[in-house]
Amino acid sequence: MNIFVINSGSSSIKYQLFTATNEAPLCSGLVERIGLADGHITHKFLRDGQEVVINIDRPVADHEAGMLEIGELLTRPDIAVIHHAGEIGVVGHRVVHGGETLTRTTVITPDVKAKIKDLYPLAPLHNPGHYKGIEVAEKIFPQAIQIAVFDTAFHQTLPAKAFHYAIPESFYKDFGIRVYGFHGISHQYVSGKAMSFLGKPDARLITIHLGNGCSMAAVQAGRSIDTSMGLTPLDGLVMGTRSGSIDASVLLYLMEQKQFSAAQLSTLLNKQSGMTGLTGHSDMRDITQQLQAGDPQAQLAYALYAYRIKKFIGAYAAAMNGLDAIVFTAGVGENDPLVRELVCKDMDFLGIALDATRNATREPGIRDISAHDAKTKVLVVPTNEELEIARQCRTLLEE
Numbered sequence: 090m091n092i093f094v095i096n097s098g099s100s101s102i103k104y105q106l107f108t109a110t111n112e113a114p115l116c117s118g119l120v121e122r123i124g125l126a127d128g129h130i131t132h133k134f135l136r137d138g139q140e141v142v143i144n145i146d147r148p149v150a151d152h153e154a155g156m157l158e159i160g161e162l163l164t165r166p167d168i169a170v171i172h173h174a175g176e177i178g179v180v181g182h183r184v185v186h187g188g189e190t191l192t193r194t195t196v197i198t199p200d201v202k203a204k205i206k207d208l209y210p211l212a213p214l215h216n217p218g219h220y221k222g223i224e225v226a227e228k229i230f231p232q233a234i235q236i237a238v239f240d241t242a243f244h245q246t247l248p249a250k251a252f253h254y255a256i257p258e259s260f261y262k263d264f265g266i267r268v269y270g271f272h273g274i275s276h277q278y279v280s281g282k283a284m285s286f287l288g289k290p291d292a293r294l295i296t297i298h299l300g301n302g303c304s305m306a307a308v309q310a311g312r313s314i315d316t317s318m319g320l321t322p323l324d325g326l327v328m329g330t331r332s333g334s335i336d337a338s339v340l341l342y343l344m345e346q347k348q349f350s351a352a353q354l355s356t357l358l359n360k361q362s363g364m365t366g367l368t369g370h371s372d373m374r375d376i377t378q379q380l381q382a383g384d385p386q387a388q389l390a391y392a393l394y395a396y397r398i399k400k401f402i403g404a405y406a407a408a409m410n411g412l413d414a415i416v417f418t419a420g421v422g423e424n425d426p427l428v429r430e431l432v433c434k435d436m437d438f439l440g441i442a443l444d445a446t447r448n449a450t451r452e453p454g455i456r457d458i459s460a461h462d463a464k465t466k467v468l469v470v471p472t473n474e475e476l477e478i479a480r481q482c483r484t485l486l487e488e
């Protein structure tokens with residue numbers, strides 16, 4: 090039974106089509122820069138054993154438009170790897186927020202869909218896209234079992250001291266206000282890869298997922314024990330359009346003294362802040378160009394972005410009483426050597442030191458970029474959320 094996996098992020102949709110047993114996909118693709126003026130679609134598939142890549146430059150207005158483009162590519166007769174929609178038995182969906190009730194991989198029922206919708210306010214850049222993605226997939230693949238895999242699930246192991254906020258307990262009991270944590274599918278996948286690479290199942294790892302959304306996790310012996318995002322994917326690191334951690338009083342001040350509404354504050358912190366707020370751009374490739382042109386705002390933005398990551402590394406090394414490796418992953422983590430350099434600079438007290446050549450060299454697959462005598466390993470591990478989702482779908486169906 091073929092499994093089609095859809096991973097919709099805040100700026101992109103990634104997809105892969107797997108057979109029942111293979112971990113190498115029949116086809117895969119990426120719709121990126123969604124909502125920006127210059128959208129791009131990459132679709133890859135095998136023809137007679139050779140990889141064929143189709144590139145399309147076209148603005149993609151939103152996630153629904155992106156999903157429809159993907160549906161067309163999958164079934165276009167000249168390039169189709171399947172011949173009819175019935176060949177897809179399972180569609181696996183990444184869902185960012187599962188809240189208190191959707192805590193593990195589950196078959197999507199009307200009740201599950203309603204819960205995903207109820208969580209829109211807690212993942213405004215994601216759950217609406219997932220919901221639309223599910224509805225489009227139900228239309229394109231009406232016979233398939235639709236399965237949801239949650240970003241929040243991997244962080245269910247957080248101890249109470251890490252997931253409670255220091256506010257009255259009734260706010261947790263009555264409203265479910267707690268740290269959930271996100272990017273769990275990616276943190277789980279890359280920490281598993283890193284543990285195998287190091288041959289150390291009890292490794293103390295810090296996984297650093299830097300995409301459009303960014304988060305870190307302290308992973309000890311394969312279990313997430315702390316993470317930088319909170320109730321929503323807004324907290325923690327500086328991101329493409331999100332502020333990350335900010336004194337809550339900033340919001341109170343803006344509401345009370347400057348007449349900002351809740352909706353305006355949500356737009357400000359989720360869509361107009363982070364790298365966008367500092368430089369006018371959300372995509373690190375654009376900011377690298379600004380930096381190369383000597384723009385001081387781009388310099389400040391890079392410094393702030395890396396400094397926040399550095400502080401979380403210190404915090405999580407303390408939380409685990411030591412550290413075996415830090416792991417960079419996702420769009421920026423895998424591809425931007427300058428971010429890795431700024432993060433790892435002056436970190437020798439934690440045994441972190443980079444090999445400059447290895448850091449600058451682009452290679453596929455997992456790689457160790459630490460200096461040969463460094464006590465703590467620095468790894469780049471390409472994430473594969475789609476494969477992790479396919480594995481979890483298979484496990485659920487076997488149960």
Ligand SMILES: Nc1ncnc2c1ncn2[C@@H]1O[C@H](COP(=O)(O)OP(=O)(O)O)[C@@H](O)[C@H]1O
Pocket residue numbers: 097098099100101299300301302329371372373374419420421424425
């Ligand atoms: N070659 C590159 N150099 C630097 N940054 C890159 C590169 N390729 C992608 N990125 C960054 O990765 C981001 C997308 O990462 P991704 O993990 O796909 O995001 P998401 O899933 O959050 O939408 C882009 O916004 C861009 O900032």
Ligand SMILES: CC(=O)OP(=O)(O)O
Pocket residue numbers: 097098099100185215240271272300301302303322
């Ligand atoms: C949770 C989150 O921020 O996801 P993404 O980075 O894919 O937008």
Ligand SMILES: [Mg+2]
Pocket residue numbers: 098099300301
């Ligand atoms: Mg992502």
